[in-house]
Amino acid sequence: MSGLKMPEANRDVLSRRAEIVSALRAIVPGxxxxxxxxxxxxxxxxxxxxYRQMPLVVVLPETVExxxxxxxxxxxxxxxxxxxxxGTSLSxxxxxxxxxxxxxxxxxxxVLDIDYSNRAVVTQPGVTNLGITRAVEHEGFYYAPxxxxxxxxxxxxxxxxxxxxxxxxxxxxTTNNVLGLEMVLITGEVIRxxxxxxDAEGYDMLALMTGSEGLLAVVTxxxxxxxxxxxxxxxxxxxxxxxxxxxxxxAEIIGAGIIPAGMEMMDRPAIHAAEDFVHAGYPLDAEAxxxxxxxGPEAEVDHLLGEVAAIARRNGCTSSRTSTSEAERATFWAxxxxxxxxxxxxxxxxxxxxxxxxxxxxxEVLSRMQDLSKKHGLRVANVFHAGDGNLHPLILYxxxxxxxxDAAEAFGADILRLCVHVGGVLTGEHGVGVEKRDLMGEMxxxxxxxxxxxxxxxxxxRQLLNPGKVFPELHRCxxxxxxxxxxxxxxxxxxxxx
Amino acid sequence: MTAPGPGPAPDRHFRxxxxxxxxxxxxxxxxxxxxxxxxxxxxxxxxxxxxxxAHVLDLSAISGVEAYEPAELVITAKAxxxxxxxxxxxxxxxxxxxxxxxxxxxxxxxxxGRGTLGGMLATNLSGPKRLKHGxxxxxVLGIHAVSGRxxxxxxxxxxxxxxxxxxxxxxxxxxWGTLAVTTSLSLKVLPAPxxxxxxxxxxxxxxxxADALCRAMGTSAEASSAAHLPQGIGSxxxxxxxxxxxxxxxxxxxxxxxxVDYRFEALAHLMKPLGPVTxxxxxxxxxxxxxxxxxxxxxxxxxxxxxxSVAPASGSDFVATLRExxxxxxxYDWSGGLVWLSMPDGDAHAAEVRFxxxxxxxxxxxxxxxxxxTRANLAVFEPQGAALAALxxxxxxxxxxxxxxxxxxxxxGA
Numbered sequence: 001m002s003g004l005k006m007p008e009a010n011r012d013v014l015s016r017r018a019e020i021v022s023a024l025r026a027i028v029p030g031x032x033x034x035x036x037x038x039x040x041x042x043x044x045x046x047x048x049x050x051y052r053q054m055p056l057v058v059v060l061p062e063t064v065e066x067x068x069x070x071x072x073x074x075x076x077x078x079x080x081x082x083x084x085x086x087g088t089s090l091s092x093x094x095x096x097x098x099x100x101x102x103x104x105x106x107x108x109x110x111v112l113d114i115d116y117s118n119r120a121v122v123t124q125p126g127v128t129n130l131g132i133t134r135a136v137e138h139e140g141f142y143y144a145p146x147x148x149x150x151x152x153x154x155x156x157x158x159x160x161x162x163x164x165x166x167x168x169x170x171x172x173x174t175t176n177n178v179l180g181l182e183m184v185l186i187t188g189e190v191i192r193x194x195x196x197x198x199d200a201e202g203y204d205m206l207a208l209m210t211g212s213e214g215l216l217a218v219v220t221x222x223x224x225x226x227x228x229x230x231x232x233x234x235x236x237x238x239x240x241x242x243x244x245x246x247x248x249x250x251a252e253i254i255g256a257g258i259i260p261a262g263m264e265m266m267d268r269p270a271i272h273a274a275e276d277f278v279h280a281g282y283p284l285d286a287e288a289x290x291x292x293x294x295x296g297p298e299a300e301v302d303h304l305l306g307e308v309a310a311i312a313r314r315n316g317c318t319s320s321r322t323s324t325s326e327a328e329r330a331t332f333w334a335x336x337x338x339x340x341x342x343x344x345x346x347x348x349x350x351x352x353x354x355x356x357x358x359x360x361x362x363x364e365v366l367s368r369m370q371d372l373s374k375k376h377g378l379r380v381a382n383v384f385h386a387g388d389g390n391l392h393p394l395i396l397y398x399x400x401x402x403x404x405x406d407a408a409e410a411f412g413a414d415i416l417r418l419c420v421h422v423g424g425v426l427t428g429e430h431g432v433g434v435e436k437r438d439l440m441g442e443m444x445x446x447x448x449x450x451x452x453x454x455x456x457x458x459x460x461x462r463q464l465l466n467p468g469k470v471f472p473e474l475h476r477c478x479x480x481x482x483x484x485x486x487x488x489x490x491x492x493x494x495x496x497x498x
Numbered sequence: 499m500t501a502p503g504p505g506p507a508p509d510r511h512f513r514x515x516x517x518x519x520x521x522x523x524x525x526x527x528x529x530x531x532x533x534x535x536x537x538x539x540x541x542x543x544x545x546x547x548x549x550x551x552a553h554v555l556d557l558s559a560i561s562g563v564e565a566y567e568p569a570e571l572v573i574t575a576k577a578x579x580x581x582x583x584x585x586x587x588x589x590x591x592x593x594x595x596x597x598x599x600x601x602x603x604x605x606x607x608x609x610x611g612r613g614t615l616g617g618m619l620a621t622n623l624s625g626p627k628r629l630k631h632g633x634x635x636x637x638v639l640g641i642h643a644v645s646g647r648x649x650x651x652x653x654x655x656x657x658x659x660x661x662x663x664x665x666x667x668x669x670x671x672x673x674w675g676t677l678a679v680t681t682s683l684s685l686k687v688l689p690a691p692x693x694x695x696x697x698x699x700x701x702x703x704x705x706x707x708a709d710a711l712c713r714a715m716g717t718s719a720e721a722s723s724a725a726h727l728p729q730g731i732g733s734x735x736x737x738x739x740x741x742x743x744x745x746x747x748x749x750x751x752x753x754x755x756x757x758v759d760y761r762f763e764a765l766a767h768l769m770k771p772l773g774p775v776t777x778x779x780x781x782x783x784x785x786x787x788x789x790x791x792x793x794x795x796x797x798x799x800x801x802x803x804x805x806x807s808v809a810p811a812s813g814s815d816f817v818a819t820l821r822e823x824x825x826x827x828x829x830y831d832w833s834g835g836l837v838w839l840s841m842p843d844g845d846a847h848a849a850e851v852r853f854x855x856x857x858x859x860x861x862x863x864x865x866x867x868x869x870x871x872t873r874a875n876l877a878v879f880e881p882q883g884a885a886l887a888a889l890x891x892x893x894x895x896x897x898x899x900x901x902x903x904x905x906x907x908x909x910x911g912a
Contacts, residue, residue, distance in 0.1 A: 117712040117811035118835075140718070162661045169658060175665065176636045189885040196809035198628060198835055201862035201880045202908070203677070203890050204635055207668030211661045228718040251569040257592055257689030296720065297764075300757030356657040358570050388658040428659035436662075443662055444652070451651040452664045454896035458889065470663065 006468040009099040027069045034058040048092040055096035062107045064220045072188030083214040085157030088149040091433025111135045118196045125156025125219045141226040144171035156219045162211030164429035166262040169387035175210040180223035186460045214466040216459040230295035235332045238312045239286030239319035244363045246288035249315040250386045261295040269381035277342035280335035283319040347396035355419030356390045356428035376411040390428035432470045513556040517681040525648025527902045536675040538578040538614035544606045550906040574684040577616030594690040598625030604797045622672035625791040626723035635671030637686040643678040646898025656684045675904045677897040691752035696778040699747040704814035707747040711833040719761045723750035724833040731829045734795035737785045802846040802868045808861035810835035820854040
């Protein structure tokens with residue numbers, strides 16, 4: 001852990017550990033409270049494995065009432081709580097705190113209601129993303145957001161992170177596919193938002209909760225929209241001699257009114273790593289590779305594949321292959337989906353970054369990234385959700401070499417600054433967590449951040465839920481609450497602005 | 499306008515020219531505890547509860563498109579930019595707001611086309627295509643705003659995929675200007691469909707139609723709208739060349755021509771056993787959905803109108819339950835999930851409407867048309883449970899601690 005500061009541990013809480021454990025056992029009986037270090041080891045990190053911390057104690061409640069009582073107890077006793085789903089966060093969102101209760105929601109693992117008439121599934125938060133699709137696919141339905149960790153990640157975690165996936169341009173992010181929630185505030189109050197109807201009433205608390213990284217409330221039930229699977233899906237694999245021509249091709253596809261189900265780009269290092277690993281038949285002479293997937297009725301897909309191929313030719317593609325079978329389509333994707341482990345084979349370690357940029361800035365960003373690569377002395381491979389501008393640079397390093405992790409982190413920070421500089425954002429889908437927390441100032445000024453914290457203060461003014469994540473500095477809500485206005489200063493309507 | 503002197507502030511009409519001017523007005527109002535009614539063009543003043551504020555913060559000068567690059571699928575414009583102007587600009591590039599923001603003008607007795615982008619977000623507008631594409635809140639990418647603290651802040655950005663910090667942009671959707679004054683917005687746009695057609699099935703009862711629409715939505719036909727107009731509603735649509743004298747169940751298909759044709763055949767085949775099926779081509783289809791969008795059947799009188807959101811399959815049960823207790827004209831959008839009600843005897847029948855919502859598994863009802871006295875004395879929006887209402891009050895207190903932004907708009911005394 002290179003220089004990451006977490007909130008100072010509360011000595012009083014640490015010294016009362018035994019008492020806290022037994023109080024929690026009174027709420028969650030049996031094996032639902034884990035305090036042995038060997039058993040807690042499984043919870044000391046999430047998918048951002050560079051950071052580790054033993055929690056005070058792990059609690060696995062099974063009922064909403066238990067969640068409510070645990071939170072109320074922690075609220076009354078000033079104990080921090082870190083909620084955790086499947087632990088697949090790439091930004092350290094579930095990193096434990098030494099003086100905090102780690103609240104695992106993975107015993108909430110049942111699908112509660114499948115309602116095909118309303119195209120809605122009501123589920124507990126510990127059900128995996130893919131588990132929802134599995135529960136409805138025999139009727140031809142699926143849940144659209146598909147983060148690459150979908151086999152393992154929980155829907156509760158998807159809410160916390162507003163997870164995306166490769167199909168988000170056409171089908172939206174988690175926030176566009178959630179209809180309702182049940183949540184428990186740190187005070188133990190249970191609140192329901194939305195339901196099977198569209199448009200939740202009042203302030204859009206669903207929007208604030210989705211992507212709130214476990215800082216606002218603990219989700220105990222989720223209602224999502226399901227869709228009927230498209231009749232068919234086919235992909236075309238197109239190679240280009242430059243990333244500029246690939247970028248122009250992407251812009252022209254969108255300009256032609258086509259919204260592909262997925263549109264992915266890989267650069268030369270990523271193409272080579274993936275091809276060596278899965279032998280998908282990627283063109284090794286290409287500087288940039290596009291995978292464009294169209295889905296829908298066959299008549300539509302055939303029509304659009306023709307258009308996409310013509311656009312690719314106009315932009316000077318060096319190779320073009322259209323999938324003719326489901327197996328071939330799967331092969332096209334196999335390389336892209338294995339890009340991370342493929343890069344893992346050519347380097348002992350890698351850091352996966354997650355900025356989003358305006359599509360048009362891609363050539364500039366790729367070229368400046370090569371300069372940064374030289375500056376930091378580390379290699380980088382790029383995979384890019386070209387449809388929505390989400391860029392995943394993979395920085396290759398060796399943690400066993402002195403200083404390489406620090407160099408990789410500095411390189412990553414430079415890339416994210418570059419993303420913000422060209423009009424993009426720090427994180428497209430992995431979340432801020434602890435990883436990008438200290439970079440928030442690159443995108444937001446103090447007043448921007450204060451307004452985000454005010455949401456936190458409305459939900460959890462004692463800041464007990466997941467502190468140390470998202471915000472670079474913790475301000476007490478009372479301090480934040482002061483109004484700084486010049487008493488009585490009048491906005492004179494006679495000055496030219498008015 | 500003249501420079502105000504000392505003493506109690508007389509009613510003022512502030513019309514700042516930029517975000518900094520807005521900040522100055524709000525900061526003054528916060529310091530002095532002077533409530534403001536925030537308006538763009540005032541086209542939605544008759545919606546929601548009447549605001550209790552002496553002064554007006556008029557944003558109409560904060561107007562104009564700031565950036566639009568069709569290939570990036572995003573437009574950024576100042577808050578009071580007319581929606582009609584933006585839609586015309588998008589149409590010129592064969593793009594659109596896919597959520598099809600409705601125009602409340604005709605229903606409220608105003609001329610159409612007066613709304614602004616800021617008002618669209620503040621009231622979270624949508625239309626028939628909300629069923630497939632979501633509402634304004636699903637398309638907002640970023641905002642600049644002035645909170646009730648008189649501070650300028652931004653949230654989000656101009657890219658589709660962004661999870662950097664809390665989603666305040668979406669959080670302001672449907673907040674009716676009570677948390678912050680938006681000065682600029684970035685919104686996602688999409689290619690306009692090449693063509694469209696609608697499946698029309700005639701003669702279905704409400705419950706049969708509900709069933710048919712839910713079945714259609716459960717297929718891979720990707721319908722973008724689904725509505726049912728009971729007997730006596732279709733004839734009040736006022737769409738040229740289209741006479742719907744019998745109950746009309748409608749499903750809309752959009753996209754590339756070969757795809758629309760194929761999906762039309764698939765749905766027509768599925769629906770044939772239910773009743774006669776006809777195809778509405780692009781022109782009449784567009785006109786029809788526009789009329790449904792703007793609630794044209796209820797625009798010709800002044801009876802109280804409710805907008806009710808329930809689970810799609812429960813729409814017809816809701817209306818049946820309501821009619822056990824009072825008279826109501828009704829039609830259905832969003833596959834049955836959006837019920838427009840007109841109360842013919844002139845009474846809003848709020849208790850009956852809310853009771854019926856509670857009987858079908860929940861949802862919410864908003865009184866969108868009634869005289870000001872009725873809207874001031876009734877809960878216009880669906881009352882919330884104690885814990886959620888308290889959370890809403892805390893959020894309001896964080897963003898507008900003095901309570902100067904549109905007081906009373908959503909709730910009495912808040």
